[in-house]
Amino acid sequence: MNVDNALRTIELIRCASKAATAYRKAQRAVREADADHSAALAQLSHWNDHIRPRGGGDRACLEHGARLAAVREHREAEQKLRKAEAGLQRASATLQAHRPALNRYRTERIRRRATTVLLDRLADHPVDLIRAADLAIIQTSAGKDSVVAMHRTVAAAKAAGGLHKVRVMHCDLGSEWPGVPELARRQAERYGIPFRLVTPDGGFLGMVENRQMWPDAKRRLCTSALKRDPTGPVITSWVRELGLDRQAIVLNVMGVRGSESASRALKARLAVDNRTTSANRLVLTWNIIHKLSEQEVWEDIASNGLEYHPIYDTGLERLSCIYCVLAGPDWLILATRVCFALELPHPEIFAALERRIGHSFKQDFTLNAIIAAARMLDALDGPVTWRRGDALRRHLGPAAANQYLALTR
Numbered sequence: 001m002n003v004d005n006a007l008r009t010i011e012l013i014r015c016a017s018k019a020a021t022a023y024r025k026a027q028r029a030v031r032e033a034d035a036d037h038s039a040a041l042a043q044l045s046h047w048n049d050h051i052r053p054r055g056g057g058d059r060a061c062l063e064h065g066a067r068l069a070a071v072r073e074h075r076e077a078e079q080k081l082r083k084a085e086a087g088l089q090r091a092s093a094t095l096q097a098h099r100p101a102l103n104r105y106r107t108e109r110i111r112r113r114a115t116t117v118l119l120d121r122l123a124d125h126p127v128d129l130i131r132a133a134d135l136a137i138i139q140t141s142a143g144k145d146s147v148v149a150m151h152r153t154v155a156a157a158k159a160a161g162g163l164h165k166v167r168v169m170h171c172d173l174g175s176e177w178p179g180v181p182e183l184a185r186r187q188a189e190r191y192g193i194p195f196r197l198v199t200p201d202g203g204f205l206g207m208v209e210n211r212q213m214w215p216d217a218k219r220r221l222c223t224s225a226l227k228r229d230p231t232g233p234v235i236t237s238w239v240r241e242l243g244l245d246r247q248a249i250v251l252n253v254m255g256v257r258g259s260e261s262a263s264r265a266l267k268a269r270l271a272v273d274n275r276t277t278s279a280n281r282l283v284l285t286w287n288i289i290h291k292l293s294e295q296e297v298w299e300d301i302a303s304n305g306l307e308y309h310p311i312y313d314t315g316l317e318r319l320s321c322i323y324c325v326l327a328g329p330d331w332l333i334l335a336t337r338v339c340f341a342l343e344l345p346h347p348e349i350f351a352a353l354e355r356r357i358g359h360s361f362k363q364d365f366t367l368n369a370i371i372a373a374a375r376m377l378d379a380l381d382g383p384v385t386w387r388r389g390d391a392l393r394r395h396l397g398p399a400a401a402n403q404y405l406a407l408t409r
């Protein structure tokens, strides 16, 4: 497939869709401004027809005041209408410029479908995709999925002769397990690719303190405000460094897998990121390992000797914040017991914040209850213990674990 043509078509359709939406919006604005103008005109006519001659006492004074207000409102409505009409003219000119694409892809549904088909086919050609791109930015959490996504991106980039296009970015929220940013850096250094650490102001705990509320599944401000938003300026600076005089093609690589959750299963392997795409960059979110199972991820880690965080050896299956707002009680209890074993202060820090803001960490239970349950289990069973390689033993068996340990010693 001709990747350059496919990317050009995707951008053409995106711009045409944008122009069609802007035109519809401008039409709506004119309709609304026209209605406001008619109402203001009617009001003004009313006062012009019924106003009493001056000198008629308090009532006449009030009527004159009302007429003046109607004159002012009519003038404002007229200005608003003129502005809306000018906007419609501009939107109409832009629409005309995109007429060929709009004639070919007539409805929004057809445009969406065509884009999806093209993106899906592009996702089957990772090497060509990187060859056509100007940048491939890997957003890593340093977790198992991220490191495999990084390994596969680097392999495709090497095959494309485009390793120089690859960059790595990691957001440190200050609420992760110890050693995560250092691990993210080491994982990037293994391939010799540039690494950028992003540390959002205040981090996770600062955000909760400010809002006096924990995020939840419906309002995941921790990912939107602390992880997604700070990446925009980094992408901007990397695109600027390229010094291109045309639109840059940017691949935004994520370690998202479909089998992780129902919502992730619905995500496409490749999608236009309309939020960060602009006239000077077409940003495509690339879920490069979307089809992999958890088992396949561990197989990639084992066979390539990829460094993974020791927290996986404890039985925790995700390298998230120590206390993730999306986690269930069993997971949180185990995380707390691991904190006890590692003598980390996080349970007390998080529980103190919960008490201070008076908002429960989860709707149906508090962190205090989690900590109490963790203490009880520690008292019954003793502290949790683990050995390096336990994650691989669990997923691939002892032979694979031993082989990995020998390889990475």
Ligand code: SF4
Pocket (backbone or CB within 6 Å): 173, 215, 220, 222, 223, 320, 321, 323, 324, 325, 326
């Ligand atoms: S790991 Fe959980 S708590 Fe941390 S940023 Fe992600 S969703 Fe939010």
